[in-house]
Amino acid sequence: MANEDEFHFPVEPSQQSQDNISESYLVGFVIANIVGLRYYAGRINGREMVRLVREPSNQYDKNAIRVLNMLSFQVGHIERTVAAALSPLIDSDMIVVEGIVPNTRSKSERFKIPCQIHVFAKLEASSAVKSEISRAGLVLISDTDASFGLSEAVVVKEQMGNGDKKSVDKIFKLVDKNVRLQGKMVEAEPPREVIKSDLFAHQKQGLGWLLHREKSGELPPFWEEKDGEFLNILTNYHSDKRPEPLRGGVFADDMGLGKTLTLLSLIAFDRYGNASTSTPTEEPVDVEGDKIEKKGKKRGRGKSIVSGTRKKLKSDDVVGMNASQKTTLIVCPPSVFSAWITQLEEHTVPGSLKMYMYHGGKRTDDVSELMKYDIVLTTYSTLAAEESWEDSPVKKMEWLRIILDEAHTIKNAKAQQSRAVGNLKASRRWAVTGTPIQNGSFDLYSLMAFLRFEPFSIKSYWRSLIQRPLGQGNKKGLSRLQALMGTISLRRTKEMSSIGLPPKTVETCYVELSPEERQVYDHMEGEAKGVVRNLINSGSLMRNYSTVLSIILRLRQLCDDMTLCPPELRSLISSTSVEDVTDKPELLQKLVAVLQDGEDFDCPICISPPTNIIITRCAHIFCRACILQTLQKSKPLCPLCRGSLTESDLYNAPPPPPDTSNTDGEDTKCSTKSSKVSALLSLLIASRQENPNTKSVVFSQFRTMLPLLEIPLKAAGFTILRLDGTMTVTKRTQVIGEFGNPELTGPVVLLASLKACGAGINLTAASRVYLFDPWWNPAVEEQAMDRIHTIGQKQEVKMIRMIARNSIEERVLELQQKKKNLANEAFKRKQKKDKGEVNAEDVIALMSL
Structure with a gap:
């Protein structure tokens, strides 16, 4: 347990x-x-x-x-x-x-x-x-x-060395073999009454796989029938009741392969069954059989979007569907809302599907209202907010299907949003993500829990059968994980598909720091090594969460521009004791401000970007709601250092910085151009000489870095647009539209924060991408890059990673590679030795100790 x-x-x-x-x-x-x-x-x-x-x-x-x-x-x-x-x-x-x-x-x-x-x-x-x-x-x-x-x-x-006659690994191999025998992909054509676009071959095959899994009445993997009894061969659980089929799985195609259109095609079958045998009726009708307007209307949040004409449903057209269930719930981050709406408008016959946006203040509380729609679109945060509502219509509803888009959002199974989606009622469940493993294999456990794939949906079984052997470098753990993913997931990469995307190249540009930057960096890294070494020697590395995080963050900021890490914060590097920080509340607030500036910081409890940030007297940072809930236990302790903690030991973080997206950068405190900024400028100028109309995207995870880049790039004659996490969804949509406008010509550069571009955004107008600093998590980088290299891209794409030589950034690249190896191996058949998970050794490697 x-x-x-x-x-x-x-x-x-x-x-x-x-x-x-x-x-x-x-x-x-x-x-x-x-x-x-x-x-x-x-x-x-x-x-x-x-x-x-x-x-x-x-x-x-x-x-x-x-x-x-x-x-x-x-x-x-x-x-x-x-x-x-x-x-x-x-x-x-x-x-x-x-x-x-x-x-x-x-x-x-x-x-x-x-x-x-x-x-x-x-x-x-x-x-x-x-x-x-x-x-x-x-x-x-x-x-x-x-x-x-x-x-x-x-x-x-x-x-x-005395396993059962049928050991666990033999069981996994047997299941893996059965999957391979059944694994031939069959193409399916979507109903033309709904889907007007042609699908690529890989999308038709994906649609065939989705339909097969939803229609299948087979026993779930790892179950056998013997003498009228049902046995789970992994746990040895017996039952005289036939277990429900596993109708769903993990749709894990690479980003940019058109998963949204494939899923819309799947939803189209709910109304029209087999497209080749269906016949349209004379009058277009809505879900209740009433006539509808042929022209769709699009309204605000909490309203419906009608996509068009529809025929009456014949009973034999419905594929394995309960007549009372006909609505699909799609859960996604807010940034993906517009992508679903756009895809619905682009690919479906007007009026053929009805969508309701369950989001914002004016959403319905009536279950019968939701049942009128083919699709209800909502966000993870909306469901999390309603988790405690007894009368939430989303919780009362018996959904035909739940689709989690960007399903890695629920990677922490204990987070409120993960529990909220897991408790919903549905006969079919899909986890859709191009990056199912972001940090490590435990990310997959929360997907198993959502899919209700027994016994892997139970944490102790997941740990015993998969996690522990994996974490200890046992190759059996990896082969089990591969067999497991083979039973319930579909993953194709761009290299495997035949969509004819133009080539993508990824280069690394190493930047030498200037003598002044090198002196400051080496001095700080030397002090940081001493601090981390002391923490390791005293056995308190894990407890000093914020200290280690902020030290490493400041070293990374110095690689970009010394302005990001002011001298007074550099002096905090040797301040490791709780008392030192507590006695200086103004420095405590500055520390939080620095951490807020970096986008790769999550609340340690919910593993999501923190909201209403609280910093404790022991210098640990949480969401207000998360830490307050933790302190309600009988013995309130800090979850990280296990020190005693009360509400009086919590401090409010400074308010988030205002949206600076409209400034011209004139007031921004700017250093003399850093080595990295100069290197970026040289690369952009060289690209402009090659083609004056090239559009480029520059990604940084430090929000305050974007205005620092704006000044020299504007001075060099580039047209600058900015996209960051402080902007409203409306403002982001406006910037993306402007960037993609073919009338905006000349050398255009979009300065973007990585997380603002992580999902549901199309930036195919660009053909050059510059990653100004490396991210811990390679999946987040790849998500951002795939906003450019996706269906619709007509030009060859060049991506350039900018890395400060002889710095912590080089070691971050090594950490990224380790994570990529695990993510790639999970979906392969070949058995290779697992590289293990991130642990304290990685801190030592990052600090070059």
């Missing part, structure tokens, strides 16, 4: 939850009884994995540990004496526990079941854990005991 509050890694927040899991090792196992069976409906029929969940709110026993079967039905509780010994260790994050019921129990004993509780801990904590368990009077069977081989855990069977 995991500690349910999983947090970030200091350098890259979203890694910490994986770090906790992947580095824990089996200490041994305890034999305990599951009691209270008569009070609960959950049943166990043989050797089965069970889920152990802490229940501190139990009124009879504050140490209670619940036992659940694979379908999450409660079976009973772990007996009190064992729970009393293990619960404090679980609550303090010292151990993670997993349960297995062996197949050797007595049939005469009706009121209790023996259970092996396997205890995992980090290597450095294992001796302390052993002594604590022993002090509590429990017998911990470790690998030095003769009876260790009696463990039913996969990890032990692999270690002892």
